[in-house]
Amino acid sequence: MDHQIGKPVPRKEGRKKVTGQALYVDDLSFPDMLHGATVRSPAARGKITSISFDGDIPWDQFVIVTAKDVPGANYVALILNDQPYLADGFVNHPEEPIVLLAHEDKYLLEEARRNVRIEIEEQPAIFSLADSLAKKEIIWGEDNVFKKFLVDKGNVDAAWANADLIVEGEYETGAQEQLYIENNGAIAIANAADGVTVWGSMQCPYYVHKALVKLFDLPEEKIRIIQTETGGGFGGKEEYPSLIAGHAALLAWKSGKAVKMIYDRAEDMVATTKRHPSRTRHKTAVSKDGKLLAMEIDFVIDGGAYCTLSPVVLSRGTIHAAGPYVCPNVRIHSRAVATNVPPHGAFRGFGAPQSIFALERHMNKIAHEVGLTPEEFRRRNFIHEGETTATSQLIRERVDMDHLLTQALKFSDYHAKRERFAAENSVSNGRFSKKRGIGFASFMHGAGFTGSGEVYLQSVVSAEATDEGKVRILAASTEIGQGTNTIFSQIASEILGLDFDSIEIVQPDTRQVPNSGPTVASRTSMVVGKLVESAVMGLKQTLTGSGLLPQEYSQPEFKKACSDYIGKFGSLKTSATYQPPPNVHWDDEKYQGDAYGAYAWAIYVAEVSFDELTYEARVEDFVALQEVGRVLNPVLAAGQIEGGVAQAIGFTLFENVVWKDGRMANNQMTNYIIPTPADIPPIRVFFEENPYAYGPGGAKGIGELPMDGAAPAILNAIENATGMSFNQIPLMPETLMKPFV
Amino acid sequence: MARLLDVLREQLHLTGTKEGCGEGECGACTVIIDGQIVNSCLVPVAQVNGAEITTIEGVAHNGELDAVQQAFIDHGGAQCGICTPGMVIAALDLLKRNPKPNENDIRNGLAGNLCRCTGYMKIFESVVRAYQK
Numbered sequence: 014m015d016h017q018i019g020k021p022v023p024r025k026e027g028r029k030k031v032t033g034q035a036l037y038v039d040d041l042s043f044p045d046m047l048h049g050a051t052v053r054s055p056a057a058r059g060k061i062t063s064i065s066f067d068g069d070i071p072w073d074q075f076v077i078v079t080a081k082d083v084p085g086a087n088y089v090a091l092i093l094n095d096q097p098y099l100a101d102g103f104v105n106h107p108e109e110p111i112v113l114l115a116h117e118d119k120y121l122l123e124e125a126r127r128n129v130r131i132e133i134e135e136q137p138a139i140f141s142l143a144d145s146l147a148k149k150e151i152i153w154g155e156d157n158v159f160k161k162f163l164v165d166k167g168n169v170d171a172a173w174a175n176a177d178l179i180v181e182g183e184y185e186t187g188a189q190e191q192l193y194i195e196n197n198g199a200i201a202i203a204n205a206a207d208g209v210t211v212w213g214s215m216q217c218p219y220y221v222h223k224a225l226v227k228l229f230d231l232p233e234e235k236i237r238i239i240q241t242e243t244g245g246g247f248g249g250k251e252e253y254p255s256l257i258a259g260h261a262a263l264l265a266w267k268s269g270k271a272v273k274m275i276y277d278r279a280e281d282m283v284a285t286t287k288r289h290p291s292r293t294r295h296k297t298a299v300s301k302d303g304k305l306l307a308m309e310i311d312f313v314i315d316g317g318a319y320c321t322l323s324p325v326v327l328s329r330g331t332i333h334a335a336g337p338y339v340c341p342n343v344r345i346h347s348r349a350v351a352t353n354v355p356p357h358g359a360f361r362g363f364g365a366p367q368s369i370f371a372l373e374r375h376m377n378k379i380a381h382e383v384g385l386t387p388e389e390f391r392r393r394n395f396i397h398e399g400e401t402t403a404t405s406q407l408i409r410e411r412v413d414m415d416h417l418l419t420q421a422l423k424f425s426d427y428h429a430k431r432e433r434f435a436a437e438n439s440v441s442n443g444r445f446s447k448k449r450g451i452g453f454a455s456f457m458h459g460a461g462f463t464g465s466g467e468v469y470l471q472s473v474v475s476a477e478a479t480d481e482g483k484v485r486i487l488a489a490s491t492e493i494g495q496g497t498n499t500i501f502s503q504i505a506s507e508i509l510g511l512d513f514d515s516i517e518i519v520q521p522d523t524r525q526v527p528n529s530g531p532t533v534a535s536r537t538s539m540v541v542g543k544l545v546e547s548a549v550m551g552l553k554q555t556l557t558g559s560g561l562l563p564q565e566y567s568q569p570e571f572k573k574a575c576s577d578y579i580g581k582f583g584s585l586k587t588s589a590t591y592q593p594p595p596n597v598h599w600d601d602e603k604y605q606g607d608a609y610g611a612y613a614w615a616i617y618v619a620e621v622s623f624d625e626l627t628y629e630a631r632v633e634d635f636v637a638l639q640e641v642g643r644v645l646n647p648v649l650a651a652g653q654i655e656g657g658v659a660q661a662i663g664f665t666l667f668e669n670v671v672w673k674d675g676r677m678a679n680n681q682m683t684n685y686i687i688p689t690p691a692d693i694p695p696i697r698v699f700f701e702e703n704p705y706a707y708g709p710g711g712a713k714g715i716g717e718l719p720m721d722g723a724a725p726a727i728l729n730a731i732e733n734a735t736g737m738s739f740n741q742i743p744l745m746p747e748t749l750m751k752p753f754v
Numbered sequence: 755m756a757r758l759l760d761v762l763r764e765q766l767h768l769t770g771t772k773e774g775c776g777e778g779e780c781g782a783c784t785v786i787i788d789g790q791i792v793n794s795c796l797v798p799v800a801q802v803n804g805a806e807i808t809t810i811e812g813v814a815h816n817g818e819l820d821a822v823q824q825a826f827i828d829h830g831g832a833q834c835g836i837c838t839p840g841m842v843i844a845a846l847d848l849l850k851r852n853p854k855p856n857e858n859d860i861r862n863g864l865a866g867n868l869c870r871c872t873g874y875m876k877i878f879e880s881v882v883r884a885y886q887k
Contacts, residue, residue, distance in 0.1 A: 027827035030835030031819065031842055033770015033810035040769035192870055194774040194782055195836040244772070244836025245870050278775040494834025494871045648830040652876050656833065659873030682779035682868070690864040690874045 017507040018710040021648040025498035025518065026242075038198040038214045038241040039275045046200070047076065048119040049264045049274035052112035052129040053284060054104040057353040057675040058138035058152065061102055061131060064112060068128030075125060076115040076268040084266065085230030089255050089321075090223050093159070096319035096356065098228060098259050104133060105152065106318035106355050107676040108284040110256070115264040115272050138353035140675045142292055142315040145350040152318075153351035159316050160324035160349045162331045164604045166405055167342035172307030176298030180379045184295070184371035185741040186724070188315075188670040189288035189663070190677075191360050192687055195244020197253055197285055198275035201261035208235030209262045215254035216246045217531035218489050222523045224255035225262060240521040246493040247660070248359030251533050252322055253285045282680035286358025287670060289314040289326055289349070293334070293371030298342075303385045303393045307342035308403075310334045312368050316349045317356035323349035326357075328463050329534075330364025332608045333721075335403035336372045337414055337457040338394040343403040354675040359533060361657065362720035365458060366664065373454035373725030374740055377732065387729065388418055391455050404608045409596070411703060412614060414455060417638055421616035424699055425636040427451055430620065431733070438734065446625050449633070450734025453618040454725040459609025460535040460714020464599035467540060467591055467610070473527035474544035476505065476552045478585040482572025484509060484549060485517045488529035490541045492518070495716055496649040497537050503645060504542050504709045505549045511568055527588065535714025538645060539611065540591065542709035547589035555587060594707040611705050611713045615639035617658070617722035620694075621730040628750040630731050632662055632694045639718060640701040643711030650715060651698045657719025658696050663687050665724040669743045758797040759783045762809060770810035770839045774868070781867030784840035785809050791847040793866075810839035813846065822846055822884040831880030833871035841867045845881050854885055 029035040054061075064079065066072045080087055080101035087101060088094040100111045112129055116122040137150045144150070145157045153159065173179060199213035208231055215221060218238040225236045238258070243250060261274040276284070291314045298307035312334050316323035327349040334345050380390035395414040401407050422428060434449040461467050475487040486505055492498045502516040509515075519525055529541045555578070556562035562574035578585050599606040620634040637654050644650045667686045671678040679685045704711025724742055732738050737752045762768045762785070771794055774782035778793040785794045786808040813820050822845045825831065832838040841864065848855055848863035855863060860878050869877060 021830075023827045024830070024832065026835070027832055028819070030832045030838050031823040031826045032814055033768075033839045035835050036769070037772070037836065039773070040763075193834070193836075194780060194868065194870055195772070195834070196774075243834065245834040247870070278777070496833075648876070652830045652833060652872055655873030655875040656871045657873070660870065681777060682775040683777060687868060687870065689866075689868060690861045690877070693874050696873055696875050 017503040017513060018645055019643065020646065022499055022503055022513055022646055024496065025502055026492065035242045037195055037244055038200060038212055041200055041212060041241065042273070043200065043202065043271035046271040046273055047115040047117050047264065047268055048122050049113060049115045049261050049272045050122050050126045051110045051260060052114065052126055052131065054100065054107055054109040054111055054133065055131060056104060056133035056135050057107050058105055059133040059135040061100060061104060061111065062134050063132040065130045066128065067130050070125045070128050074116060076264055078113040078263045078267055082263060082267055083228065086227045089259070090227040091252060091321055092324055093320040096321060098256065106353050107674065108355055110260065113260050113264050115268055138675060140352055140354060140672060142290060142313055142350060142352065145352050146313065152353060157351045158348050159320045159351060160327050162328060162347045162604055164331060164343065164345040164403055166403055169307045169309050169342045169344040172298045172342045176306050177301035178299045178383055179296065180299060180382050181296045182375045182378050182740065184293045184374055186291045186367045186370055187743050188290050188357065189360060189668050190282055190670065190685060191247040191249030193245030193247060193249055196276045196278060196281040197250065197257050199254065199258040199261040200271060200273045201258065201265040202271045203262045203265040204269055208237065210237040211258040211262055212239045212241050213254050213258050214243045214250055215240050216250045216491050216493055216533060218521045218523050219528045220252060220531055221255050221258045225259060228259050238523045240491050243491060243493045247361045248363065248533065249286060251359035251531065253358060278682060279680050282685065283677050284355060286356060288360035289316060289323065289357040289364065289367065291367035293368055295371060295375040297375065297379055299379055299383055301383065303383045303390050305338060305340040305394045308335055308340050310345040312345060312347040314349050314364065314367065315352050315357060317352060317354045319356045321356040322359055326359065326364040330368040332404060332459065332463060333365040334368035334372060336369065337396050337455055337614060339396040339400045345403060354672070361660065362717045363534065365717065366661070366720045366724065369456045369721045370724045370742065373456065374728055377729050388422065391418065405605045406607045410705065414614060417614060417616045417640060417701060418455060420699070421453065421618050421636055421638040424638065424697065425451065425618035425620065425634065427453070427618060434734065448623045448625065448734040449621065450623070450730040451618065451620045452726050452729025452733050453616055454722040454729065455616050456722045457612040457614050458535065458718040458721055459612050461540045461610055462534055462536065463608055464601060464606065468593055470530045470591065472530040472541060472544060472591045473588055474529050474541060474548045475527050475586055475588040476548040478552060478575040478579070480576040480579045482575045483515050483517055484511065484552065485519050486545055487519045487526040488541060488545065489521050489526050490529045490537045491521050491532040493532060495653060496646065499649060500538050500542060500645050501545050504545045507710065508546055508549045509553055511571060535716040535718065538712050539708045539714045542712060543707065544589045544591060546709040548587050551587035551589060552585065555585065610707060611642065613639055613641045613713050613715060613718045615718060615722055617726045619723065619726040619730045621727060621734055623731060623734045628746040630666055630744065630749060632727060635694050635696045637696060637719060638699040638701065640703050641715045642705035642708050642713035643702055644700050645710055645712050650700065653715050654698045654719045655696045658723050659688050659693050661720050661723030662693065662727070665727045665742050666744060669745055755798045755800060757795055758799050758802055759794040761799045762794060768809050768811050772836055772839060774836065781840045781844060782837050784843045784867060786843060786847060791844055810842060813842060820846065821887045822849065825880040825884035829880045829883050830876035831872065837867060837869045841869060841877060845884070848881070849885055
């Protein structure tokens with residue numbers, strides 16, 4: 014039997030996807046199904062004074078739901094439970110849901126939605142992180158702060174006096190739309206006898222389950238959540254599906270009919286979550302030989318109008334803020350603040366791309382001031398095995414950032430290009446010339462939930478044999494394009510010595526599968542994959558232990574053993590529950606300890622051109638080198654990196670959310686621009702393999718990593734090309750032209 | 755009037771053609787009408803009276819995949835799959851017009867189809883592998 018781990022096994026559900034047979038939520042329909050729509054707040058903040066149903070609309074044919082129709086608790090159960098399903102008397106952001114409508118005719122439904130008139134007595138609102146921090150208006154709690162953290166290692170205050178140099182900088186990142194090509198959608202059937210069933214596009218079926226248990230005040234077994242094929246998530250379908258699923262279910266509950274609710278692109282962009290905008294301030298003490306002496310980092314993210322996941326986004330951003338460097342004194346003060354914009358939420362990288370952008374721009378600034386090249390300055394500060402991170406986590410694995418840097422600079426021909434571009438850029442070709450530059454960023458990304466998160470989750474995976482000798486994997490981890498089905502099948506077939514097609518992945522359905530935790534945080538391969546490994550190992554041991562299967566066996570022998578076992582005992586199913594790796598300790602109070610079980614390490618190099626006529630910056634070549642433990646499937650792994658880098662190029666140079674009074678003004682694909690096939694440079698992906706002892710087959714997490722490094726690498730390259738320092742993304746031509754005109 | 759996309763999906767139950775944006779930007783609803791690729795979200799159904807339309811459901815023959823479909827499976831051209839039907843149709847159209855496209859031809863040929871998962875590299879590779887077969 015060939016090894017499955019490390020092979021470019023084709024995607025498990027590939028055939029369904031290339032033939033159009035894969036069924037996404039909008040492809041499903043039910044008898045007598047109604048369509049649902051959401052009527053949203055026209056104002057950013059204020060008291061709802063009236064709701065009227067106007068126009069020439071047969072309102073008696075419509076199902077109408079408002080806050081008073083909520084059978085259970087009117088909040089989306091998540092962290093602080095402060096976000097209502099339907100605004101009840103008061104709104105806190107534009108587009109906040111107020112009324113739900115359903116009708117069998119979706120064209121009439123849209124007409125009706127436009128004829129619901131909502132009057133708001135407006136109150137002052139705030140739309141920026143700066144206004145929130147300045148308490149221009151208190152809109153949430155006592156001080157607009159959802160959450161704050163303090164990481165305090167060593168003694169930062171005592172270090173300033175000994176510094177040869179103190180370097181300060183301020184860095185900003187904007188909102189970014191996930192822009193999965195399949196919009197959010199859900200279908201619900203709900204009644205008192207059977208409870209609530211929802212089919213939907215989602216990353217985390219058990220998040221939706223938890224929220225709907227509260228919304229309907231029903232016992233857990235009365236709520237059933239089924240994930241349909243999901244057309245991309247990137248975090249945008251982590252927490253938001255709890256809302257749309259709840260809305261569809263409320264309409265279904267009141268009407269007694271199936272209700273389908275599918276957002277169109279404009280609604281999805283204007284009303285759902287985006288990446289948190291951020292502002293980071295650095296103050297760094299350095300010795301004249303380029304050693305980091307102290308880092309003080311102030312990291313702030315804009316959470317929008319409700320808390321949602323902001324505390325955990327802030328946590329990841331905070332922990333990654335000091336990067337893959339060793340520094341004896343580090344203080345990171347971070348805050349997530351409220352504004353009157355739709356809540357910002359999960360998006361690939363989850364706070365880390367924001368704080369890493371700041372750090373990797375700042376590292377170049379320090380290098381310049383201390384008189385070292387960007388690579389030499391980093392080499393003098395890289396973390397190694399046996400040293401500790403900002404949270405005092407002792408690095409117990411081999412980490413060789415020096416080697417990664419050497420390799421990445423070699424693959425990108427960095428030094429030769431640096432020299433050549435300097436010579437070419439100094440020759441003026443008049444106003445039509447293009448300047449070129451090359452830059453890089455070094456970074457790490459922790460996989461799995463932060464700190465004690467995985468222990469609290471207590472994830473479970475089951476494996477079940479059929480009497481045909483097939484093995485079914487039961488997990489709530491979703492396939493959203495990243496390759497869950499394929500990776501789980503590879504892991505199981507490797508352990509069992511069965512062919513790939515003998516493994517079946519059960520569709521995530523809370524009535525069928527155990528809670529293996531959310532599909533987030535680069536945890537599916539590393540954490541849940543390990544549980545798949547343990548569960549199928551248990552299956553194999555059960556069979557060998559029963560004497561029905563020899564230690565060495567063929568596929569027909571396995572099949573016979575399964576059939577015999579099931580004949581004798583009725584069924585064969587084993588489960589595995591998460592066990593933390595040894596020596597993992599985390600202090601939630603002091604924010605010190607082992608923040609993540611494992612980190613992926615990377616160097617990304619960007620080459621750019623800058624057009625002096627149009628002020629456009631373009632990425633011309635991209636090298637992404639990373640150490641992610643063992644690569645389970647080289648095609649899927651490279652696909653994750655390439656897709657993440659493309660999304661990060663968008664974050665850096667293309668994707669500009671234009672805000673008007675707290676509302677996204679360019680909520681269309683016509684004017685919110687994501688990279689097209691014509692815009693993306695060759696993305697050259699390289700892996701260094703260093704198997705991780707506690708990951709399945711030696712794998713670490715990979716999904717979020719590629720979002721982290723591209724933005725600072727590109728801005729470092731633009732600085733190399735233009736001699737100008739830009740510290741804010743998205744970096745649009747309008748900003749790029751400012752120093753030149 | 756109904757859009758061609760709605761008639762395909764709702765009346766003919768050919769749900770392989772997807773809606774991504776409804777304004778002709780993303781290409782998820784790409785179909786071939788009388789040999790031309792178009793975004794079916796922009797076509798009023800009356801305009802296709804008597805026309806021959808190929809959707810993703812018509813690409814494989816008797817269960818046998820087209821080389822483009824097979825290449826998308828083998829070389830990572832599909833991830834979440836929502837852009838894939840439109841992307842496959844656009845790739846077929848490109849290869850029909852230009853059987854051996856270079857990288858630039860592929861980029862331009864697929865420029866009307868957006869993908870948020872792959873970063874396009876594996877889609878380009880899939881197209882190359884398909885015509886090399």
